[in-house]
Amino acid sequence: MPKQGIKSLGMVLAVAWPILVFVSHEHIGSWPLLIAGSALLAWRMPQARYLAMVMAASLLTLGGLGHAELGMRAYPVTVNAIMLSIFMASLCKGMPIVERLARLREPDLPPAGVRYTRRVTWAWCGFFTANGAIACWTALYADLAVWSLYNGVISYVLIALMFAGEWLIRRRFRSRLS
Template identity: 25%
Template sequence: MRTCLIVTLTLLTLAYPAIVYLGIQNTSPAVFASVLLIITLLRLFFSRGRADYRQTVILIVMAVYSFVTALINSEWALRMYPVIISFCMAAVFAITLFEQESLIEQLSKIAGKTITTNAKRYTRKLTGVWAVVLAANGVISLFFATYASLKTWAFYCGFLSYLIFAFLFFIELIYRQYYIKKYGA
């Protein structure tokens, strides 16, 4: 039940741009922000004890953002959601570059992978790549939120950006195989 709810809440979060686009004509931004606040608080509640501090901080930032957006009742503020998520995630990736283990190395270890010196170097560079891509996505999302139509914003933030992430992930999987063969990582 808990897993089903977490998956449902995550899917609703991913569908956020499409939901805003389809419903903004009939619903005030404050209602969307209030629903987002409830979803965020539920995610925070159900992830307690399972989330690391980074996930908790992002959820708290999103709860504050949702609360403020509900108060100011602004469509533009609603459009800031993908911007804030992108910059928060970019920061999470980037901050771990200053730690002993990068985020991708940490995730690899959790998955049971053995991390060689070459793999450590590779995961650190890949973490940097994702930090840059996420920051760039934040800038692009900010541009669309500020200057584009709602339809264009929803298309980029709710579809095209996900395709870009999937493409990067797919290319990285292919390159990783090459890297492993070449360097034995």
């Protein structure tokens, strides 16, 4: 399989993970899913490989301590924690993630744009914190159907709403600058 095909497969598996767990958990159990999810986590996060591997090891440790299902369900929590770490680190050192993305389209970003992208990066940090907290609650307290619904559907709708809301705000912001 070509490299791009492997990347696409990884993306599909990562996005569909909660639904795959819901559909297959009854048939294969927690351990195989925990191992597969941990491998997927370590593989799909190249921008934070070390942190992803530590998180994957933490999930496996949960399983080793007798909590394989919790380790399996904690996958979305760890993804949010890694994304929060990446975005937060970019605010502390170097150029914020959103500014880097904005400069791909507009290399000479004005100072107001730099301030705006910093605020958007902070907003994503807030999103990953809230989404991770809800994912954690569903992992600990919700049944598998609710966990799958939130982490496999609702969280993606919320991500889309976050993108759409930021896009609308950015349009207003840019029109004021013009």
